[in-house]
Amino acid sequence: xxxxxxxxxxxxxxxxxxxxxxxxxxxxxxxxxxxxxxxxxxxxxxxxxxxxxxxxxxxxxxxxxxxxxxxxxxxxxxxxxxxxxxxxxxxxxxxxxxxxxxxxxxxxxxxxxxxxxxxxxxxxxxxxxxxxxxxxxxxxxxxxxxxxxxxxxxxxxxxxxxxxxxxxxxxxxxxxxxxxxxxxxxxxxxxxxxxxxxxxxxxxxxxxxxxxxxxxxxxxxxxxxxxxxxxxxxxxxxxxxxxxxxxxxxxxxxxxxxxxxxxxxxxxxxxxxxxxxxxxxxxxxxxxxxxxxxxxxxxxxxxxxxxxxxxxxxxxxxxxxxxxxxxxxxxxxxxxxxxxxxxxxxxxxxxxxxxxxxxxxxxxxxxxxxxxxxxxxxxxxxxxxxxxxxxx
Amino acid sequence: xxxxxxxxxxxxxxxxxxxxxxxxxxxxxxxxxxxxxxxxxxxxxxxxxxxxxxxxxxxxxxxxxxxxxxxxxxxxxxxxxxxxxxxxxxxxxxxxxxxxxxxxxxxxxxxxxxxxxxxxxxxxxxxxxxxxxxxxxxxxxxxxxxxxxxxxxxxxxxxxxxxxxxxxxxxxxxxxxxxxxxxxxxxxxxxxxxxxxxxxxxxxxxxxxxxxxxxxxxxxxxxxxxxxxxxxxxxxxxxxxxxxxxxxxxxxxxxxxxxxxxxxxxxxxxxxxxxxxxxxxxxxxxxxxxxxxxxxxxxxxxxxxxxxxxxxxxxxxxx
Numbered sequence: 152x153x154x155x156x157x158x159x160x161x162x163x164x165x166x167x168x169x170x171x172x173x174x175x176x177x178x179x180x181x182x183x184x185x186x187x188x189x190x191x192x193x194x195x196x197x198x199x200x201x202x203x204x205x206x207x208x209x210x211x212x213x214x215x216x217x218x219x220x221x222x223x224x225x226x227x228x229x230x231x232x233x234x235x236x237x238x239x240x241x242x243x244x245x246x247x248x249x250x251x252x253x254x255x256x257x258x259x260x261x262x263x264x265x266x267x268x269x270x271x272x273x274x275x276x277x278x279x280x281x282x283x284x285x286x287x288x289x290x291x292x293x294x295x296x297x298x299x300x301x302x303x304x305x306x307x308x309x310x311x312x313x314x315x316x317x318x319x320x321x322x323x324x325x326x327x328x329x330x331x332x333x334x335x336x337x338x339x340x341x342x343x344x345x346x347x348x349x350x351x352x353x354x355x356x357x358x359x360x361x362x363x364x365x366x367x368x369x370x371x372x373x374x375x376x377x378x379x380x381x382x383x384x385x386x387x388x389x390x391x392x393x394x395x396x397x398x399x400x401x402x403x404x405x406x407x408x409x410x411x412x413x414x415x416x417x418x419x420x421x422x423x424x425x426x427x428x429x430x431x432x433x434x435x436x437x438x439x440x441x442x443x444x445x446x447x448x449x450x451x452x453x454x455x456x457x458x459x460x461x462x463x464x465x466x467x468x469x470x471x472x473x474x475x476x477x478x479x480x481x482x483x484x485x486x487x488x489x490x491x492x493x494x495x496x497x498x499x500x501x502x503x504x505x506x507x508x509x510x511x512x513x514x515x516x517x518x519x520x521x522x523x524x525x526x527x528x529x530x531x532x533x534x535x536x537x538x539x540x541x542x543x
Numbered sequence: 544x545x546x547x548x549x550x551x552x553x554x555x556x557x558x559x560x561x562x563x564x565x566x567x568x569x570x571x572x573x574x575x576x577x578x579x580x581x582x583x584x585x586x587x588x589x590x591x592x593x594x595x596x597x598x599x600x601x602x603x604x605x606x607x608x609x610x611x612x613x614x615x616x617x618x619x620x621x622x623x624x625x626x627x628x629x630x631x632x633x634x635x636x637x638x639x640x641x642x643x644x645x646x647x648x649x650x651x652x653x654x655x656x657x658x659x660x661x662x663x664x665x666x667x668x669x670x671x672x673x674x675x676x677x678x679x680x681x682x683x684x685x686x687x688x689x690x691x692x693x694x695x696x697x698x699x700x701x702x703x704x705x706x707x708x709x710x711x712x713x714x715x716x717x718x719x720x721x722x723x724x725x726x727x728x729x730x731x732x733x734x735x736x737x738x739x740x741x742x743x744x745x746x747x748x749x750x751x752x753x754x755x756x757x758x759x760x761x762x763x764x765x766x767x768x769x770x771x772x773x774x775x776x777x778x779x780x781x782x783x784x785x786x787x788x789x790x791x792x793x794x795x796x797x798x799x800x801x802x803x804x805x806x807x808x809x810x811x812x813x814x815x816x817x818x819x820x821x822x823x824x825x826x827x828x829x830x831x832x833x834x835x836x837x838x839x840x841x842x843x844x845x846x847x848x849x850x851x852x853x854x855x856x857x858x859x860x861x862x
Contacts, residue, residue: 172631172634172635172638172640173627173630173631173634175627175630199637199638200634201630201631201633201637203626203627203672204672205623205626205668205672206664206665206667206668206671207664207665207668209619209620209623209664210623210664210665210668210669213616213620213623213624213627213665214623214624214626214630215627216616217614217616217623217624217625217626217628217631218627218628218630218631219627220614220624220628221627221628221631221632222631222641223627223634223635225627225631239617240616240617240620243616243617340640343640343641347588347612347614347628348588348612348628348631348635348641348647349612350586350643350644350645350647353608353609353610353611353612353613354612354613355601355606355608355612355613356612356613356614356615357601357613357614357615357616358601358602358603358604358606358615359597359598359601359602359603360603361602361603364603364604
């Protein structure tokens with residue numbers, strides 16, 4: 152079924168089709184529309200969900216934890232400061248191994264306050280134990296939301312579905328919706344086992360762990376995240392059968408025979424694909440790798456896909472203040488080192504606070520890394536794609 | 544039904560021995576008293592804020608919580624966590640996914656830090672949304688789990704590790720936040736203040752009423768702490784009684800806005816009797832500080848007059 156929907160609308164529609172037991176959310180730009188649309192589904196009786204209009208994001212995640220521990224299928228949505236405010240509870244959600252699905256319309260962090268897109272929010276919580284799925288466009292945001300439910304419940308881990316604020320959340324695009332019946336069959340009914348509301352078998356959750364048990368439980372969490380790789384692939388394959396749309400841990404675009412590569416998350420990948428098409432017309436062999444799943448991270452197959460490149464640009468829409476690089480760069484180059492892959496790689500920090508990234512910028516990036524590949528000179532690893540303001 | 548302590552203590556115990564709470568601490572007695580007021584056939588989910596109670600009652604792989612489910616998430620969110628549990632109960636009931644035979648009740652426990660300070664927003668939000676929960680604050684009047692730091696429930700002039708009695712300041716210089724009154728203003732159908740008084744009839748009856756009243760209900764329970772207050776462990780009952788008899792901690796309840804004082808001492812015991820049992824007020828008995836005891840007495844008298852007035856006003860049908 153074809154539709155024209157904004158990213159937020161597409162995600163809210165997925166949520167309607169999922170029909171979760173409980174949704175707890177607090178409004179924050181640019182994700183606000185998600186709970187807003189969803190409230191109208193509740194008000195009109197098109198879902199069975201109990202909607203909890205909490206007084207903060209901290210309580211949103213706390214209520215989601217209580218709801219998931221009670222046995223419910225649970226969702227929420229947030230951005231930026233909201234995600235930062237949830238920080239403490241994100242670790243509790245994953246530590247208690249609760250399959251919560253959190254929608255994150257990516258936005259910059261204060262200060263200064265800025266409502267536009269970058270990835271500082273979700274990258275800031277990348278080690279919290281949530282699976283992180285990134286989405287290039289409205290279609291992927293919709294598809295990932297549906298798959299997230301199944302991934303979360305199979306992995307016993309919470310999942311964050313990320314897409315770019317405004318660029319994706321507010322832009323209207325043509326998308327293909329699945330039938331609600333197909334979605335519900337795909338996700339199935341949530342199994343009720345080990346839940347607070349079981350009157351026949353009471354449980355205690357959230358204990359104090361002394362050192363030995365704490366470490367053991369943290370290792371188990373890490374192992375669950377490692378095993379989630381297979382679950383992500385498995386669920387994506389099942390999703391292909393009902394949708395005809397292929398998903399994996401990462402996507403490549405014209406990378407097979409490429410000499411120069413580029414890596415980016417979310418909507419920028421779309422801009423890059425366009426530029427790649429143009430450069431290819433001029434005979435320049437360029438290609439893209441777009442990670443879909445940042446946690447768990449495919450540190451085996453990603454370097455494998457990059458091994459024939461002459462040089463590589465890794466674009467980070469989040470900075471690590473005076474760190475060696477942005478988070479995507481450090482993750483990928485670590486994996487490359489481990490695979491003994493020696494490809495000249497440059498880190499570009501771009502688009503902070505929604506600062507526009509254009510095809511021209513991508514062209515410049517390629518120009519630079521082509522230049523670097525041809526020279527033996529040392530090069531600056533971390534660069535900012537930023538043009539000084541005119542007249543200043 | 545007449546209250547017979549012997550029968551009550553023989554009811555199903557939902558908070559069992561093995562926990563690591565200190566001797567002479569009121570909190571475990573409060574928890575057992577509150578949970579005993581549940582009808583035996585009913586189930587309960589208990590949400591506990593990070594606190595002495597939490598870290599002492601559920602140390603992996605053990606738990607003291609029996610015949611009820613327990614969840615702890617973090618310090619400031621016992622109420623919001625429980626609101627998620629309660630909403631999901633309603634959701635799963637509505638859709639027929641949950642096929643429980645008995646009723647489930649939802650009870651949160653927090654210390655004063657987790658309730659009146661860091662947990663206040665979550666609590667206030669949950670009450671405004673009207674979840675069918677009972678929130679119990681065991682108020683030991685400071686941050687005991689971290690070592691007796693002041694909270695906004697710490698009484699005037701008490702010596703704590705962050706409001707120490709020194710050369711220039713005589714303990715906590717501010718008066719405490721009046722949490723019971725604040726919760727009354729949330730339009731809760733039932734708010735009560737209680738203590739471990741005498742044969743525990745007061746806390747039993749108020750707990751039962753709170754748990755079986757529809758909507759968000761609140762119990763503020765006086766919870767002496769031998770470590771933080773500096774009294775002998777065997778004096779728990781005595782100190783609780785003195786708090787009530789001096790009107791330092793009046794026993795009262797507010798049902799749909801109507802006040803009822805559950806105990807009116809014929810003659811108020813001077814507050815000095817209550818203060819002198821505790822190390823945290825020791826500095827007030829120095830000659831140069833004695834006037835501060837008078838100040839505390841005045842504050843107590845004022846609050847007591849206020850409660851008498853509220854009882855009179857809210858019970859007057861013509862008003």
